[in-house]
Amino acid sequence: MSNVLAIAATTRTLRNLLLARMPVLDTDLNDLEVTLQPPDVARKGISKAQLNLFLYQVVYNAGWRNMDMPGRVRPGETAQPALALNLHYLITAWGRGDSDIDAVSHRVLAAAMSTLHDRPVLDGDDIRNALPDNDLADQIERVRLTPLPQNVEEISKLWTAFQTNYRVSSAYEATVVLIDSQAPSRAALPVLRRGSQDRGVISMASTAPSLSKVALPHARAAARLGDDIVLSGSQLAVAHVKARFTSLRLDAPVDIVPVAGPAQGTLQVHLADSAEDAQAPSRWAPGIYTVSLLVQQPGLPVLLSNELPLALAPVITVSPLAAAAGTVNLNLTCLPRIRDGQRVFLVFGDQLVAPQSTNNPADPQQPTALAFQVPGVVAGTYTVRLRVDGADSIPVDFSGAVPTFDANQQVIVS
Numbered sequence: 542m543s544n545v546l547a548i549a550a551t552t553r554t555l556r557n558l559l560l561a562r563m564p565v566l567d568t569d570l571n572d573l574e575v576t577l578q579p580p581d582v583a584r585k586g587i588s589k590a591q592l593n594l595f596l597y598q599v600v601y602n603a604g605w606r607n608m609d610m611p612g613r614v615r616p617g618e619t620a621q622p623a624l625a626l627n628l629h630y631l632i633t634a635w636g637r638g639d640s641d642i643d644a645v646s647h648r649v650l651a652a653a654m655s656t657l658h659d660r661p662v663l664d665g666d667d668i669r670n671a672l673p674d675n676d677l678a679d680q681i682e683r684v685r686l687t688p689l690p691q692n693v694e695e696i697s698k699l700w701t702a703f704q705t706n707y708r709v710s711s712a713y714e715a716t717v718v719l720i721d722s723q724a725p726s727r728a729a730l731p732v733l734r735r736g737s738q739d740r741g742v743i744s745m746a747s748t749a750p751s752l753s754k755v756a757l758p759h760a761r762a763a764a765r766l767g768d769d770i771v772l773s774g775s776q777l778a779v780a781h782v783k784a785r786f787t788s789l790r791l792d793a794p795v796d797i798v799p800v801a802g803p804a805q806g807t808l809q810v811h812l813a814d815s816a817e818d819a820q821a822p823s824r825w826a827p828g829i830y831t832v833s834l835l836v837q838q839p840g841l842p843v844l845l846s847n848e849l850p851l852a853l854a855p856v857i858t859v860s861p862l863a864a865a866a867g868t869v870n871l872n873l874t875c876l877p878r879i880r881d882g883q884r885v886f887l888v889f890g891d892q893l894v895a896p897q898s899t900n901n902p903a904d905p906q907q908p909t910a911l912a913f914q915v916p917g918v919v920a921g922t923y924t925v926r927l928r929v930d931g932a933d934s935i936p937v938d939f940s941g942a943v944p945t946f947d948a949n950q951q952v953i954v955s
Contacts, residue, residue, distance in 0.1 A: 546672055551677065554663050554668050563575075573591070577594055587635075590636060763853065764812060781837055788829065790880045830852070858873065878901050886928045896913055911927075920954050922952070
């Protein structure tokens with residue numbers, strides 16, 4: 542691992558290496574100067590043989606980018622990976638003066654490429670001596686140099702970006718430079734027990750139940766308290782199973798123990814109303830739910846099925862059932878009770894009316910009281926529905942042989 546001096550240390554090490562080795566390979570280059578300037582300004586004020594080393598691109602190393610450091614992070618611990626970089630360098634050669642009639646620039650380039658060919662891995666001592674306080678030499682991966690081939694189009698784009706005339710050059714890649722992240726890492730405490738009572742891993746041969754359909758009485762679009770609903774699917778069993786009803790309006794889901802359904806492989810769930818459960822008005826809320834199955838066998842992990850949508854319709858009373866034409870004032874009660882934040886509307890015939898007031902009595906067993914004012918009503922018979930979070934009360938009476946509109950949810954205006 543290395544600190545933020547790693548890039549500069551790599552560049553300085555390369556410069557020192559080239560400056561020390563090239564005159565040895567070619568003794569005529571004893572006046573060689575190695576610079577680190579951008580190509581458009583590198584030659585200004587220099588007439589000697591020159592090699593310019595320019596870092597023109599820094600890219601992420603794909604192999605190390607998301608890898609934890611060996612020996613630092615153990616399985617189960619979290620730490621920010623190191624910044625893993627590949628450095629792209631361009632070495633450019635110049636001869637003596639402006640004409641270079643002796644092709645000295647070619648000798649400079651050949652000596653540089655020969656040096657990098659013979660020293661493809663940067664030496665640790667060279668790195669330490671290149672820049673004080675750098676620790677690049679201590680990283681787990683060595684810095685390797687590889688020629689970076691470029692076609693004519695790539696060379697043209699590169700030198701166009703430099704905004705200067707092309708000179709004989711070659712590109713190299715230095716990989717990989719690992720810069721240590723400064724973000725804190727987290728180390729987990731040793732494991733004392735593996736699960737409850739140190740039982741270790743629990744494997745189960747059975748799969749979780751899967752629900753495919755929720756059937757409601759009379760094929761209605763919504764259920765209401767007092768109904769029996771039937772769940773169909775696969776891997777359904779009665780033992781150790783609960784039906785879980787979840788709504789964003791409830792503080793906690795409602796769990797009900799199902800019984801065997803009317804057909805093989807089905808379960809039946811009864812939604813108790815206020816006559817059977819005094820807490821039902823406050824336990825539930827009208828609106829949209831999801832229903833799932835929860836399997837909790839003793840000593841084994843919980844299995845949870847998929848979820849299916851279910852609408853729970855409000856059960857309402859309407860008063861008065863007869864009114865004069867004009868503005869009609871209606872009082873409704875709603876079970877289960879309406880929760881704060883729920884969207885409530887009265888569907889009066891084909892009109893949608895917001896409530897004038899909504900009141901939940903202090904007694905949690907009492908229904909919500911709502912007041913509505915419907916303007917401009919002409920004579921006629923109007924069916925009334927209460928819509929809460931998109932779930933409508935059911936204005937149909939299914940008790941007879943043929944379904945009819947419920948007279949208790951119709952207002953006659955004369």
